[in-house]
Amino acid sequence: MTGDITMESENYMTARAYCLTAAFWFAVATSFGILAASYLVAPDFMANIAFLEFGRIRPIHVNLVLFGFVTPGLLGAAHYLVPRLMQTRLYSQKLGLITVLLWNVAVAAGMIGLSLGHTTGREYAELIWPVKILIVIGFGLIGANLFLTIRQRKEPILYVSVWYVCAAVVMTGVTYFIGNVVWEPETGALLGISDAVLLWFYGHNIFGLLLTPLSLAVAYYVIPKVTRNPLYSHTLSILGFWGLLVVYTHIGTHHLLQVPVPTWLKVIAIVDSVAMVIPVMVFLINIWYTARGKLGEIHADIAGKFIFTGTIMYFFVSIQGSMMALPNVQRITHFTNWVIGHSHIGVLGFAGMISLGGMYYVLPRITDKPLYSRFLADLQYWLILIGVVGFTIVLTAAGLIQGNAWLNGETIYRVLPEIHVYYVIRLAIGVFIVIGAYIGLYNVIRTLYWNPGAES
Amino acid sequence: MSQEMTPRAVITGSLAILFAIVFVMVFWPHATRDMTPSEIFRERTAEENAGRALYIANGCVYCHSQSVRSIDWGNGAERIAQSGDYVADRPVLLGSQRTGVDLSQEGGEHPDDWHFAHFINPRFTRPNSIMPPFEYLGMDRIKRLTRYVQSLGGKSADSRMAHQDYWKTRVTAAYEAGPVHNAKWLSDHVPEGWRMVANPYPTSVAGLARGQKIYQDFCMGCHSPIGDGMGPAQPWIYPPPLNFTILKGREISGGILYFQIMNGIPGSAMPHFKAELESEKIWDVGNFVAVQFINQRDAGGIRRSEAGGQ
Structure with a gap:
């Protein structure tokens, strides 16, 4: 991989734009998160400001994290690693930049819409119809640019990271279209209970077919690079890839185990949720064996550190997820803060960590300078690590209290005071994450624009 | 790296998997869904x-x-x-x-x-x-x-809702007839068996403290910290929340308070607490109201049925 055209930094304008996008929306998203967390502690704080009401900013927080921060961050890395692996340039920087611009317009418009109460009311599919169209077009443009890049490749063989990027863009483009019921502009929903089946098929695939494959693509690229080890097993990477696509797409209905949907759907969802252990462990064994004996190198490289931590979080969130699909476990965990803890360890601990790691891997290489501050990146790493682990512990505890109390017949109003202190601690821990996000934004901006560092 | 994993193989393979699974996991349940309305279903206005x-x-x-x-x-x-x-x-x-x-x-x-x-x-x-x-x-x-x-x-x-509306006119009429009539109407509302029952728990510092906690958590918004029914909810509620202080000298037994807290007063904003509070908690908050606001208690007393020789 020494092709000179792949080294020219002007060939990575799109990757830069994605990194900046991700760093910016990460800061905005966590700001909304901390505001929402503060409402749970003090519900009259900032009361009666319509566009900042809890029910309006919760989807803003969630959508910004998914589509503003994690996805663009991973796409930034993808727009670096696909051309590098294919020994060519990105097909069109202009198209790439237009896509980033369109993506940002869509995200901003979607968020303004949500704050004004324009929503479909379906989780992860809230955005209004014109914004959905923009995002579908966005996936189309990303796919076109990357596929044309692959088509002009000098390297005949596709590395596993490229499979994952291709699959993520294609499958999410289709899933997004179907899941958002784009052919129903008025409601963006189906009629009756099967709307919930579709919604959770789609909702879970945002993690399964977008965040996870892109994260795995980045990990498969960066971990061998950082450790200077070859990938442990090619066979495992094939098994993990197809296994993930087949198994992950079946499990969305595990959100509906306690709801009147057909039992066979629930059975498939439970069986496949447990079967998720296979693609997850296949990937982790592959990556961890690749890193075997090189943890010192990983510790020394900030990108490697973020990404390797992300793989550990992937282990925890996946095993936890398989457990949570068991009906006996879900009897306690469903509807509680346990699930919020689970989503934070998944989206921030796993995909978010890898997204940040991907950015920190790519940025020095596309700006030809070292990161503006390794110290700030390290500080951000620890703030986010403490934040996400703390979140998981606190919200899991709160969820267990809620779930067991409800099962024993204590009503919501009786249980609210019992979990109040956990909401307070969660708010405090959230401050770590917000500070981490703003430090990251500062570091990325300085790295891109005002970096006094020596040419590397 | 494998030669088989061509771009075409990756893209057509993932799409084939996706469409097959969408068909089974989404389309099929949707196509075969039962749209028969349940016995409580009605169209919304x-x-x-x-x-x-x-x-x-x-x-x-x-x-x-x-x-x-x-x-x-x-x-x-x-x-x-x-x-x-x-x-x-x-x-x-x-x-x-x-x-x-x-x-x-x-x-x-x-x-x-x-x-x-x-x-x-x-x-x-x-x-x-x-x-x-x-x-x-x-x-x-x-x-x-x-x-x-x-x-x-x-x-x-x-x-x-029909039940609420039916009682709304009655509870409003009772309130508008004045505190004497209202207090009597509210008590007559309670079955006689309950009216005869005294609070079975003795008044104690601990019991009153527990009762006060329940009162603060569940009652204070309407009935106010001093039990005069002028809590912050009062301006929106009609008939307004009960002023407990009018109940003195009207033979309000622990049983009456218990019954009203347990079942609420249909038609009024007073909800039932039978799902929220277990038995002892209802007795405790009832005794707190009796001691604190009505200044007349029967806690720990013998049952009136015994006293009355039944």
């Missing part, structure tokens, strides 16, 4: 649908589920959700969190005025609530939202 739009726009779905499970307790848990309940819902608002209560059967649990006070500030009627205030919606939209909430539960909600 235009105003109720307008309220539902407000429910969606303001993100109520993120904290309130509309899906009762076989393991649930509390309001609405008498009826487990059926797919026939959702046949007119687009989108379906099942919810994924219970930061607040399940609303599947909320219709008719409270009269409208309770909801008005609750939407203005949820802590007016529910001091422990962490729901945002919705005063910013303005009264018109609060009323529309209330219509939707009162429709939840379909025909079951309608029968509960």
Whole structure:
């Protein structure tokens, strides 16, 4: 991989734009998160400001994290690693930049819409119809640019990271279209209970077919690079890839185990949720064996550190997820803060960590300078690590209290005071994450624009 | 690296898997879904649908589920959700969190005025609530939202609403006839067996402290810290919350207080607490009210049926 055209930094304008996008929306998203967390502690704080009401900013927080921060961050890395692996340039920087611009317009418009109460009311599919169209077009443009890049490749063989990027863009483009019921502009929903089946098929695939494959693509690229080890097993990477696509797409209905949907759907969802252990462990064994004996190198490289931590979080969130699909476990965990803890360890601990790691891997290489501050990146790493682990512990505890109390017949109003202190601690821990996000934004901006560092 | 994993293989392979699974996991259940309405289903009115739009726009779905499970307790848990309940819902608002209560059967649990006070500030009627205030919606939209909430539960909600409306006129007439008549009417409302029962727990410092805690958590928003019925919810509620101090010398037994707290006073904003509070908690808060505001208690006394020789 020494092709000179792949080294020219002007060939990575799109990757830069994605990194900046991700760093910016990460800061905005966590700001909304901390505001929402503060409402749970003090519900009259900032009361009666319509566009900042809890029910309006919760989807803003969630959508910004998914589509503003994690996805663009991973796409930034993808727009670096696909051309590098294919020994060519990105097909069109202009198209790439237009896509980033369109993506940002869509995200901003979607968020303004949500704050004004324009929503479909379906989780992860809230955005209004014109914004959905923009995002579908966005996936189309990303796919076109990357596929044309692959088509002009000098390297005949596709590395596993490229499979994952291709699959993520294609499958999410289709899933997004179907899941958002784009052919129903008025409601963006189906009629009756099967709307919930579709919604959770789609909702879970945002993690399964977008965040996870892109994260795995980045990990498969960066971990061998950082450790200077070859990938442990090619066979495992094939098994993990197809296994993930087949198994992950079946499990969305595990959100509906306690709801009147057909039992066979629930059975498939439970069986496949447990079967998720296979693609997850296949990937982790592959990556961890690749890193075997090189943890010192990983510790020394900030990108490697973020990404390797992300793989550990992937282990925890996946095993936890398989457990949570068991009906006996879900009897306690469903509807509680346990699930919020689970989503934070998944989206921030796993995909978010890898997204940040991907950015920190790519940025020095596309700006030809070292990161503006390794110290700030390290500080951000620890703030986010403490934040996400703390979140998981606190919200899991709160969820267990809620779930067991409800099962024993204590009503919501009786249980609210019992979990109040956990909401307070969660708010405090959230401050770590917000500070981490703003430090990251500062570091990325300085790295891109005002970096006094020596040419590397 | 394998030669088989060509771009075409990756893309067609993933799409083939995706479409096969969409067919099985989404299309098939959708095509074969049962759209038979359940026995409690009814169509919503235009105003109720307008309220539902407000429910969606303001993100109520993120904290309130509309899906009762076989393991649930509390309001609405008498009826487990059926797919026939959702046949007119687009989108379906099942919810994924219970930061607040399940609303599947909320219709008719409270009269409208309770909801008005609750939407203005949820802590007016529910001091422990962490729901945002919705005063910013303005009264018109609060009323529309209330219509939707009162429709939840379909025909079951309608029968509960009819019960509320039936008693509303009576409870209002009793209030307007003056405190003497009102106090008597409220007591006569209680079955005689209950009226004869004294509070079985003796008055103790600990018991009063527990009662005060329950009072602060559940009662204070309407009845106020000093029991005069002038809590923050009062301006929205009619007939207004009861001023306990008018009850002195009217033979208000522990049993009367217990019965009214347990079952609420239909037609008024006084909800039932039988799902929220276990027996001893109701006795404790009743005794707290008797000692603190009525200044007349029968706690720990013998049952009147024994005293009266039955």
